[in-house]
Amino acid sequence: RKEVEQDPGPFNVPEGATVAFNCTYSNSASQSFFWYRQDCRKEPKLLMSVYSSGNEDGRFTAQLNRASQYISLLIRDSKLSDSATYLCVVNILGNTPLVFGKGTRLSVIA
């Protein structure tokens, strides 16, 4: 079983739509969780951390379910500029490597 699994997509949605990405992780000892965004031919960039109580940053909402080992990202009112690959990322300890999912590709269409 892969350590971090994501639906690869692609998700093709119209502008203004709400889209949700899901991710599962296998190591129950995982402590930190993140969503990164990667644009074509660019480096991964931190989108947001994911906290146990769930957290929101503008149009983006992240949730964590430790019991089910499941992470989600919700994007409301999608913009064309949201088109990218979204990487689910898990960290066991702060000073150990991040474990990346293979990413979910999103295309927002006008």
Add this chain to the structure above:
Amino acid sequence: DARVTQTPRHKVTEMGQEVTMRCQPILGHNTVFWYRQTMMQGLELLAYFRNRAPLDDSGMPKDRFSAEMPDATLATLKIQPSEPRDSAVYFCASGLGLPNQPQHFGDGTRLSIL
């Protein structure tokens, strides 16, 4: 904004040649990571350092890859001899090494081995 700096941004060379990629981590970050990304495999960890000490290089083909950190401001990844299957984007990332602290990536080196 502090950034991880990688050089070169692009490298095209013939198989058999030595390739050296360099990374300057963000000042104050004590953990440095080398990742490789391909379409097929996604992001794979090659090696990482904490306080300049190598901790895990199990992701690297040992016979041809080597990673070093000669000082706190420079990490290097070398391939000798290079092979076409090494063609990929190589990312360096650095972090504070604390819980809930993300890692920050450089722009990457796009390597093509002909």
